[in-house]
Amino acid sequence: MFTDANTCSTVSGDSGNGSAYQRPSAIDLLYRYGVDSSIFLGTPERTLLGRGVRLRLKRGPGESTATALQQLFTDLQRNGDSEAILVGAIPFAPDAQPVLFIPDQLDVAGPLGRHTALKPNQARRGTATEEQPAQAVYAQRVQQALDLIRHTALKKVVLSRMLEIRSERDIDQSMVLRNLAARNIGGYTFAVDLPTPSAGVRRLVGASPELLLQRMGGQLLANPIAGTAPRSSDPGEDLARSRKLLHSAKDRQEHALVVEAVAETLRPYCRNLHVPPVPELLATNRVWHLSTRIRAELTKHAPASYALALALHPTPAVCGEPRDLAARAIHTLEDFDRGLFTGLVGWCDAKGDGAWAVTIRCAEIEANRATLYAGAGIVADSDPWQEVAETSAKFQTLLDAIQGGVA
Numbered sequence: 001m002f003t004d005a006n007t008c009s010t011v012s013g014d015s016g017n018g019s020a021y022q023r024p025s026a027i028d029l030l031y032r033y034g035v036d037s038s039i040f041l042g043t044p045e046r047t048l049l050g051r052g053v054r055l056r057l058k059r060g061p062g063e064s065t066a067t068a069l070q071q072l073f074t075d076l077q078r079n080g081d082s083e084a085i086l087v088g089a090i091p092f093a094p095d096a097q098p099v100l101f102i103p104d105q106l107d108v109a110g111p112l113g114r115h116t117a118l119k120p121n122q123a124r125r126g127t128a129t130e131e132q133p134a135q136a137v138y139a140q141r142v143q144q145a146l147d148l149i150r151h152t153a154l155k156k157v158v159l160s161r162m163l164e165i166r167s168e169r170d171i172d173q174s175m176v177l178r179n180l181a182a183r184n185i186g187g188y189t190f191a192v193d194l195p196t197p198s199a200g201v202r203r204l205v206g207a208s209p210e211l212l213l214q215r216m217g218g219q220l221l222a223n224p225i226a227g228t229a230p231r232s233s234d235p236g237e238d239l240a241r242s243r244k245l246l247h248s249a250k251d252r253q254e255h256a257l258v259v260e261a262v263a264e265t266l267r268p269y270c271r272n273l274h275v276p277p278v279p280e281l282l283a284t285n286r287v288w289h290l291s292t293r294i295r296a297e298l299t300k301h302a303p304a305s306y307a308l309a310l311a312l313h314p315t316p317a318v319c320g321e322p323r324d325l326a327a328r329a330i331h332t333l334e335d336f337d338r339g340l341f342t343g344l345v346g347w348c349d350a351k352g353d354g355a356w357a358v359t360i361r362c363a364e365i366e367a368n369r370a371t372l373y374a375g376a377g378i379v380a381d382s383d384p385w386q387e388v389a390e391t392s393a394k395f396q397t398l399l400d401a402i403q404g405g406v407a
């Protein structure tokens, strides 16, 4: 159904009316996002707005998400439904239930781009915040991770923090999404409706700079990101920090571990795998990153986007290296369940196309509460308090969108 990225088409779940074409723009879709929306996804290629849930993916006992998805697309095709687009989020832990569904109705438009109508709103300040763990405890955990790196085969582990905000009034989820979209042009902006036992609306909202994997026809793109420095409001200092990051041996090592792992996993499915020898800088509103854009042509029998993405997940950008030791360290050193944070968010279709971003710079929002997440990669030369500063800067992307603040 994605024939022209600059026009918009509607894919309706009601098979009798599936041919209804409209032409709202990406900005229309963003402003239409509301209580009846089940998903918004803005990527550098296109914008998706979904309403309702026609079909939710349910994994059988012991079944992997990749197997369940393959079965679902086989069943859909057997029923003559080859246009369906599946959207949603996959958690960090491989055995946790994903939130994946085919919307009742899905509107598709081109990318949001730099639209003058996108002006961040000022919002109410949060009234109470609670960190988990406290900054000093997080610094201690980083020190414990450094001890593990010194004494075991662990090379890198990503440790995260949680920040809970409680506001006097309900947080306007649509406004948070619009603020994120206005400040994070070129990234992956998302809002996913989450099942909740309460009558309220609980959503995962965020703006990720990191593309785990995109497959369009035979073309593959992956954009691993690792190595971070907080930005400065002073332009000279900001530039100096970006240059320091680009030449930092510690950050280059942290980055290289991710690029190597991604390239090695993809190599068997690729021809002409192009891995740039040095990373480039990528700026978000609050941090500088080291970024590498890996491109390839896929071989004829390469798996679908979701299968490739799940083969990569979790990369050392969000878990560590080696993966099993890092996962164990995360289990010991983090005292909350990551849930969907550091998982995947995106879309895929029956043809095997799709795009999956890494679920970072995000929060779960329900009523007057928001739970924010941020992590940082720890390698041998990491400094505990610099990792505190890095995770604080990462929280700021969501804090800006929820509380207002500088654009």
Ligand SMILES: C=C(O[C@@H]1C=C(C(=O)O)C=C[C@H]1O)C(=O)O
Binding pocket: 158, 210, 225, 226, 227, 228, 289, 317, 318, 342, 360, 361, 373, 374, 375, 376, 377, 378, 394
């Ligand atoms: C885990 C996060 O980010 C990841 C870790 C990074 C790092 O350690 O430099 C950079 C980008 C992401 O791959 C996060 O933003 O919460």
